[in-house]
Amino acid sequence: MNDMSEKAFEQQAFxxxxxxxxxxxxxxxxxxxxxxxxxxxxxxxxxxGAEFRNAKSGPNKGRMTVMVPNTKxxxxxxxxxxxxxxxx
Numbered sequence: 227m228n229d230m231s232e233k234a235f236e237q238q239a240f241x242x243x244x245x246x247x248x249x250x251x252x253x254x255x256x257x258x259x260x261x262x263x264x265x266x267x268x269x270x271x272x273x274x275g276a277e278f279r280n281a282k283s284g285p286n287k288g289r290m291t292v293m294v295p296n297t298k299x300x301x302x303x304x305x306x307x308x309x310x311x312x313x314x
Contacts, residue, residue: 229289230256230278239311243303244273252277254290255297263302271308274300 235241235257244257257275262268277297278290286292 231290239308240271242311243307244301247301270304
């Protein structure tokens with residue numbers, strides 16, 4: 227897994243909509259996977275996130291690359307839920 231220090235997906239409209247749906251999360255929670263659902267249907271996205279911690283050893287030592295067990299959350303967001311963030 228890449229270093230999850232940056233909150234890249236959280237700055238996108240789908241990420242903002244997903245976080246609104248997920249609700250309160252820990253400071254180390256990051257969205258890390260997103261994709262459109264269905265065959266060419268561009269109405270609903272699946273967005274997944276989890277809490278991450280810094281690696282304690284190995285080549286990624288000190289980098290936020292380790293997913294914390296049992297913290298994974300997935301939500302589905304529609305275009306209409308993303309729209310307010312596109313208009314802003």
